[in-house]
Amino acid sequence: MKYIVAGIGGQGILFATKVLGHIALGKGLPVIGSEVHGMSQRGGSVISHFKIGDYQSPLIASGDADIFLAFDQSEALRNYHFLREGGQAVINVEHPAELAHPRLQDYFRQRRITLHALDGLGLIREHLGGKFLFLNVLILGALCGAGVGNFSRDEMRQAVGELAPARFREENLKGFDLGYGALAK
Amino acid sequence: MSRKDIMLGNEAIARGLVEAGCEVAASYPGTPSSEILPAVAHWAEELGTRTVVEWGANEKVALEYAIGASFARKRSCAIMKQVGLNVAMDPFMSIAANEMDGGVLLVVADEPGCYSSQTDQDSRALALFAKIPCFDPCDAVEAKAMVFDAYEISEKYRVLTMLRPTGRVNHCRQAVECGDGVIPGRPLEFRRMPEGHRILMPMTMRGALERHNRRFEELRREFGTAFGKYNFEVPAQGPARLGIIACGLCYAVVRDVLKALGRTDVALLKIGTPVPLPLDLVQDFIGRHDSVLILEETFPVVEQQLLDRTKVQGRWNGWVPMEWELSPEVITSIILRALGEPAALPAWEATLEEARKALQLGRRGPRLCPGCGHRPSYLAIRKAYPDCILCSDIGCYGLAIAQKAVDTNVCMGGSITVASGIAMAFRAEGKPASRPIFATLGDSTFFHMGLPGLASAVYNKHPFVLVILDNGITAMTGGQGHPGVGGKLRPGEKSGSVDIEGAVRGCGVTHLVVQEPYDVSGSVRVLKEAWEHARTAEEPAVVILRHPCITMLKAPPTPRPVRVDPDKCTGCRYCLTHFNCPGIGWDENTKKTFIDRRFCVSCGVCVDACPRDAIVFTGEEA
Secondary structure, three states: OEEEEEEEOOOOHHHHHHHHHHHHHHOOOOEEEEOOOHHHHOOOEEEEEEEEOOOOOOOOOOOOEEEEEEOOHHHHHHHHHHEEEEEEEEEEOOOHHHHOOHHHHHHHHHOOOEEEEEOHHHHHHHHOOOOHHHHHHHHHHHHHHOOOOOOOHHHHHHHHHHHOOHHHHHHHHHHHHHHHHHHOO | OOEEEEEEHHHHHHHHHHHOOOOEEEEOOOOOOOOHHHHHHHHHHHHOOOOEEEEOOOHHHHHHHHHHHHHOOOOEEEEEEHHHHHHOHHHHHHHHOOOOOOOEEEEEEEOOOOOOOOOOOOHHHHHHHHOOOEEOOOOHHHHHHHHHHHHHHHHHHOOOEEEOOEHHHHOEEEEEEEOOOOOOOOOOOOOOOOOOOOOOOHHHHHHHHHHHHHHHHHHHHHHHHOOOOOOEEEOOOOOOOEEEEEEHHHHHHHHHHHHHHOOOOEEEEEEOOOEOOOHHHHHHHHHOOOOEEEEOOOOOHHHHHOOOOOOEEOOOOOOOOOOOOOOHHHHHHHHHHHOOOOOOOOHHHHHHHHHHHHOOOOOOOOOOOOOOOHHHHHHHHHHHOOOOEEEEOOOHHHHHHHHOOOOEEOOOOHHHHHHHHHHHHHHHOOOOOOOOEEEEEEHHHHHHHHHHHHHHHHHHOOOOEEEEEEOOOEOOOOOEOEOOOEOOOOOOOOOOOOOHHHHHHHOOOOOEEEEOOOOHHHHHHHHHHHHHHHHHHOOOEEEEEEOOOHHHOOOOOOOOOEEEOOOOOOOOOHHHHHHOOOOEEEEOOOOEEEEOOOOOOOOOHHHHOOOOOOEEEHHHOO
8 A cells, every 4th residue: 555645844744654654563564655854844845655565665656656645735736646546635625626627627537536625724723723733633534534545543543642742642633533523424 | 572663764774873883973964864863862772872972063073073983993983964975075085095993884865856955966976986885775674784784894894884875765764673782882992003094194195005995896896795685686587678787775666666567577686785886796697688777876886887888778878867866757767668668658647737737836945934033034134235145055044045035055154155255256356345245154054164264254354244043953954953052962961062152253253243133123233234344344244143943942932923904915025025934825816915824923023024014913903
């Protein structure tokens, strides 16, 4: 299973891939991934590659990712090409009209891509006092809520609880549940 | 009980260093190498070793620390990024031909793709230049294993040895085994040695050079015969239609690409010790194939060591691009082309590209953090002198190019000396500078390489203003200590610190003012006075604009929330182009700016950035 996680520096993307790695390691699955550190973290585009299974390189090729988590809509647009035919995307959407653009919809149809969109920032404003730092766990919750990926709600929730700093644990779990609820059928 | 942890390549290298008995580790931070030294301290705590872990003021300092510790028979290590090795070239070349005592490693992280670097360099080429051995790991697990072998080689041949990961290996995340044993440290021993050892002088080179060259050939033989774990073949099933020689990350990518393509008719030779190249192995592989592709990042270091390239498809004949990373996509297309089966671009790529164009997807460059003290510093310099020549330096503040503030940016410390050069150019015209000259650099960069430039400017009486942007940390690379602030990586260790004002005065500067950059109008006044002094006294003046790095604050600053008054905002965009804060957004519908609450930290400084006074404190309205 190959995941691409994309967003903006400061959104906690590296924490999200840490959670995925933590669960996979616990299950004894081989994992390898790649992160971008340094200058890109100063509010620039950030992308993380994460592969579970028998792989040698940390990079995912264009057209090859099973799952795409996008914390930001324009970073989503920048990175859709990573998705394979029939891949699935969980996207934090602020501007639904842009997502509905006909050429973009053409692309989704051509590649048979399933979109799971949610208004993460709206949810955080409404239920988490506007603390946008929790967007990352909200997206992980949404991933489980959408029923995408190899991890169950319980194991993901447990990993979030274990890896979050003690003083933010409750809010992280709340964010996770919020994301789960937004996309659970 | 050994266990596996998910760790970064950098953390794996650090784990290897501690387990392999490295007793002295030194570095200067630089992406993608910065996490190694803190991880050495972390693992040393966990494994209970006494390893001395210290930042040097620059990379030359760090490498000389490692050399000194090796002379005292300790296993040592210096860690840096590729640009850092340029700073450390003097000890690097001077020590190359010497016979070392304790094993000494140079970990130098290259960065194909230039994500956080202003140069594209392949440090393996410098290993070849210095004639020292080099290991080129393909992932975190191999990088850790290579640390042990590099120490063995370093001690067996008494030679400085290079471990050269690329950024993708430094920042790959993988399950890596944590051993519980540590190779015991060596007792310190400093014996007096005959000439030619440790005393590097013209008269000691005779004999040393011959010995050095002989050693290089012995290493080549050993790499060709005893290093099958890093240099091995992955044969084709049946006759091979193509041979590929791959190094480092390229090897791992080729493995995954061949698997994805379902190709079993390609033979692969992995080379993990590219310098000196085990020629017998490589020539034998080439001899057995009709054509051989060579994939390595980023210079043709293996390729250029070959004696005969007629069967080779590489950079010399245009099969492999000279620039940028060899990504999975690039490697796939090179392999397919070499097999005579080039792939057409799929139709969906064009559709997606059209959507991106229609939705006007732009580039998202890195920017200074909201609340950063550098932003008002540059605003103040440009407000004081819109026409000044502003020479900047390497650090976060280089991002002020997005504020239309910066004119030059060369290398660590280059702000001061380039400003000097411009002052000398005016002097060569025989008249005073017609435009104010400013240099800006950070506190860590000042200690890294700023001091010699400042001393020279005082000596030569160069009129310019040096602005030290003092945020009390090495910020760009994630908040490391430096001589100006102290702080050490092993818990409980004491550190000293150098007073920046004292250092500046010690260089002979007479005009020195410290100023808070959040006070923009105060800064403008101070900067103007400084230039007046520099111009009239014909000597450098120094202003320290001091505000702590926002990412290092323990508690948030007192909020001074603001809003944009839409009646006053004319949509001139000055705040966007000259202040450039993520907390100020642009509304396409109203053609006015607004405060983007997702990013704004309510520092209130942008009130001074609006020429129309349209940004107002919310508290003052009630």
